[in-house]
Amino acid sequence: MVGHAVSRTARLYAIGEVARRTGLSHDTLRYYERIGLLPRVGRDPGGRRVYDERDLSDLRFIRRAQAMGFTLEEIGMLLQMRADPRRARDEVRRLTAAKLAEIEQRLEEIRTLRDELRLLLNLCRGAQDGCPIIESLAEHNGDSA
Amino acid sequence: MPIEVEVFTSPGCGKCGRAKEVLRDVARELGEDRVHWREVNVLEELDHAVALGVLAAPAIAIDGKLVFTTLPSARKLRATLLSRLGVVSP
Numbered sequence: 001m002v003g004h005a006v007s008r009t010a011r012l013y014a015i016g017e018v019a020r021r022t023g024l025s026h027d028t029l030r031y032y033e034r035i036g037l038l039p040r041v042g043r044d045p046g047g048r049r050v051y052d053e054r055d056l057s058d059l060r061f062i063r064r065a066q067a068m069g070f071t072l073e074e075i076g077m078l079l080q081m082r083a084d085p086r087r088a089r090d091e092v093r094r095l096t097a098a099k100l101a102e103i104e105q106r107l108e109e110i111r112t113l114r115d116e117l118r119l120l121l122n123l124c125r126g127a128q129d130g131c132p133i134i135e136s137l138a139e140h141n142g143d144s145a
Numbered sequence: 146m147p148i149e150v151e152v153f154t155s156p157g158c159g160k161c162g163r164a165k166e167v168l169r170d171v172a173r174e175l176g177e178d179r180v181h182w183r184e185v186n187v188l189e190e191l192d193h194a195v196a197l198g199v200l201a202a203p204a205i206a207i208d209g210k211l212v213f214t215t216l217p218s219a220r221k222l223r224a225t226l227l228s229r230l231g232v233v234s235p
Binding site for chain 1: 155156157158159187188191194195196198199200201202
């Protein structure tokens with residue numbers, strides 16, 4: 001992959017700063033570049049890596065996609081879509097649609113879980129004495145703890 | 146067709162007893178053949194409560210839709226049920 005053009009006024013970040021901002025280790029950042037997941041990043045006159053905003057954006061995307069359980073191979077394809085949606089291959093478009101559907105379903109599950117936890121907390125707050133909800137739940141679940 | 150009313154309650158809930166009383170009285174007044182009601186212990190039917198959007202107790206659902214998210218007055222509950230039965234509230 002080819003690195004993106006960097007404007008002279010764009011802010012650049014050393015690898016340590018990128019590691020701090022993304023939570024990724026130096027080794028991981030170098031690895032992503034080596035396997036082509038991240039386009040080759042720029043270098044300063046001393047040969048040290050310098051990352052631009054676009055690199056940071058891609059790295060944040062990678063982190064989010066990994067948190068969703070996507071594989072690096074899948075993430076690589078999604079990054080192609082991200083770089084140029086209009087020219088994405090059919091396979092990449094299909095994967096993007098499939099991943100979107102997966103996320104929608106996950107969101108629904110997360111919403112349900114959020115609503116349930118919110119309900120439980122509200123029941124606690126509305127209880128006359130303490131929080132009998134927790135005790136009742138433990139009984140329902142056969143939890144002896 | 147009778148309307149189906151569910152009153153969501155939970156253990157230790159301060160106003161749930163009152164919600165049941167209000168519903169019982171109004172259902173009796175309007176006719177128990179026209180208004181079927183049941184108490185739902187939120188903890189025993191958590192999935193059902195969450196699916197309907199119940200966020201606190203008491204709450205009242207009519208025909209599978211959450212209508213009251215807090216304890217309604219007898220007057221308001223009566224008016225709502227009458228409206229569902231197709232009767233104009235006096």
